[in-house]
Amino acid sequence: MTLIGIRGGEDSERAELARMLLGELKLRGQSVSVLAYAGPSADIDIPGKDSYEHRRAGAREVLAVSRLRWALVHEAAEADTYTYPELDDLLARLAPVDFVLASGVTEHVGITLNLAKDHETLQAAHGAGMTRVFRLDRTAQIANFIVNASDEKHLTS
Secondary structure: OEEEEEEOOOHHHHHHHHHHHHHHHHHOOOOEEEEOOOOOOOOOOOOOOHHHHHHHOOOOEEEEEOOOOEEEEEOOOHHHOOOOOOHHHHHHOOOOOOEEEEEOOOOOOOEEEEEOOOOOEEEEEEOOOEEEEEEOOOHHHHHHHHHOOOOOOOEOO
């Protein structure tokens, strides 16, 4: 799988770019996952639901399962409150895919997308330095760059 680091801009701009690229990459038959960091106290399960209540009651992990999806919620120990898990550990939890879009990730990336301060362009780079500048409204061109990147891109697994 190729890790794509999305950097620069606001959180909302990085998230919007990831959403747009998801659609474009899926149109090309690619499988895509997203690694999204949240604030330290973000709740990703819903108050009032069993999974939330079990976690709040002290469960270290809650595996919420339905017919259509499942989610593992892991409560960090007090000593871990201000640290993120290692990137390799997080990636190891994902099922194999062609690409992982990761906002804010700078290490081990195969492709880097740097949002410019002008809010209209991004610089895309991979491998041994191939770099291109794209307008943000040209999502199809950005997806083509990603899919057609040379074999020099860094594979994470």
